[in-house]
Amino acid sequence: xxxPAGYREAAGHLQAAYEMSERRACRVLGVDxxxxxxxxxxxxxxxxxxxxxxxxxxxxxxxxxxxxVLLRRxxxxxxxxxxxxxxxxxxxxxxxxxxxxxAMGTRRPLELPLAxxxxxSLDFVADQMTDGRRxxxxxVIDNCTRECLALVADTSLSGARVVRELDAVIRQRGRPDTIxxxxxxxxxxxxxxxxxxxxxxxxHYIAPGKPQQNGFNESFxxxxxxxxLNETLFRSLPHARAVLEAWRRDYNERRPHSKLGWLTxxxxxxxxxxxIGRSAALVGGCADRPLxxxxxxxxxxxxxxxxxx
Numbered sequence: 001x002x003x004p005a006g007y008r009e010a011a012g013h014l015q016a017a018y019e020m021s022e023r024r025a026c027r028v029l030g031v032d033x034x035x036x037x038x039x040x041x042x043x044x045x046x047x048x049x050x051x052x053x054x055x056x057x058x059x060x061x062x063x064x065x066x067x068x069v070l071l072r073r074x075x076x077x078x079x080x081x082x083x084x085x086x087x088x089x090x091x092x093x094x095x096x097x098x099x100x101x102x103a104m105g106t107r108r109p110l111e112l113p114l115a116x117x118x119x120x121s122l123d124f125v126a127d128q129m130t131d132g133r134r135x136x137x138x139x140v141i142d143n144c145t146r147e148c149l150a151l152v153a154d155t156s157l158s159g160a161r162v163v164r165e166l167d168a169v170i171r172q173r174g175r176p177d178t179i180x181x182x183x184x185x186x187x188x189x190x191x192x193x194x195x196x197x198x199x200x201x202x203x204h205y206i207a208p209g210k211p212q213q214n215g216f217n218e219s220f221x222x223x224x225x226x227x228x229l230n231e232t233l234f235r236s237l238p239h240a241r242a243v244l245e246a247w248r249r250d251y252n253e254r255r256p257h258s259k260l261g262w263l264t265x266x267x268x269x270x271x272x273x274x275x276i277g278r279s280a281a282l283v284g285g286c287a288d289r290p291l292x293x294x295x296x297x298x299x300x301x302x303x304x305x306x307x308x309x
Contacts, residue, residue, distance in 0.1 A: 004038065007031040048076060049086050056092040061227040063094055069256040097226070113144040116269055117174050120149065121217040122181040124157070125224060129234045137244065138162060139224065140169060143180075143216045145269035146260060147252050149173060151224075151244040153237065159189025166195070178202040180214055223251075 007029055014025040026033045051074070055067050062070075064087040068080050087093070113119045125137040138152040152165045170176075179196075181187040183205050196203045206213035228247045234240040256262040263271070 004035045008036050008038075011036045045082070045086060048078060048082075049090065051076070052083065052086055053090055053092065056087075056090075059227075060231060061094055064092075065258070066256055066262075069262045097230075115272065116142055116145050116147075117176045119143045119178045119180060120176045121214055122162070122179060122187065123214060123217040123221055124184065124186075125221050125229070127229050127234065127240075129236060129240065135234075135237060135240065137224075138165060139217060139221060140166070141217050141220050142176075142265075142269075145265050145272065146216070146220075146257055147265040147269060148220065148248045151248045153240045153244055155237070157186060159186045159191040162186050163191050163195040170199075175199060176201060178204060180204050180206065180217075182206055182211070182214060183208055 010029055011022065011025040011031065014020045014028065015022060020028070022033060022036065026036055048071070051071065052067060055070055056062065059067065059070075064084045065080065067087070068078070068083040071078060071083060119142075121141050121143055123139050125139060126134060127137065128134045133155065135153055135155050136157050138150065138157055139148065140150040140152075141147070142149055149169045150165055152161075154161070166179075179201055181203070186192070187203075187205070192203070195201075211218050224247075228243070232243055234243065252266045253264055255264060257265055257268070260268040
């Protein structure tokens with residue numbers, strides 16, 4: 001009996017089982033009579049509770065903060081603490097998956113670009129289908145608006161395929177100023193180098209063994225893995241492509257992004273292009289500064305492996 005509700009229950013038991021008066025039961029328990037007589041005035045939250053559980057079932061890897069944003073979008077006038085209370089009472093807490101230990105230390109954050117198409121980043125994610133066949137996913141991210149520009153799935157993705165997919169994105173969106181990637185063989189291939197020279201797009205490679213220098217894409221890959229790849233069984237390559245495209249649209253158009261003031265990437269991009277976004281979105285512009293410091297300045301391909309530094 002450490003809560004008022006516990007005292008009220010104990011007092012009711014004494015009155016019913018031992019025919020005590022309310023005054024005597026409260027004296028025995030050492031509790032004030034007003035606490036025992038108190039009637040809760042909290043409004044019924046059955047509809048909100050049911051909707052929260054439905055959203056949590058649909059978005060299994062969303063926490064209460066992101067679910068709160070979705071509820072407010074739907075017109076529920078509810079504050080974050082109430083959502084958190086119901087979230088805990090319904091045991092909807094997302095189970096944190098274990099991960100490897102990482103070195104702790106201070107790191108200088110990447111500087112944000114000022115506008116869309118100033119800097120894109122590329123990376124690969126691997127997964128497998130139900131029959132055991134493995135496939136790879138090329139992820140293309142705009143570092144300013146955090147939009148996912150492409151999710152390309154196939155069993156093999158060469159440098160020439162990367163170039164074709166970039167051309168397809170550019171036809172819809174426009175050409176970027178810079179692209180950041182690691183030193184994978186697909187990105188250092190002759191097809192990518194020739195494409196970079198022909199289009200005039202700057203291509204910067206992060207230092208080997210430093211994935212944090214491509215942090216925007218690494219963070220996105222973590223969300224992709226946690227919210228989709230670990231939750232979905234892919235029957236075939238066409239099925240994987242359809243699911244990935246549906247998730248990409250949902251990520252850009254519906255999913256609230258915590259680093260964008262809980263706006264969606266698409267809404268943030270529209271606000272930024274219309275100059276109606278918050279002034280904080282324009283702070284910390286993209287300076288003409290290298291992205292990483294090369295551990296080994298020498299290279300057998302000085303033209304191709306230009307470290308971002």
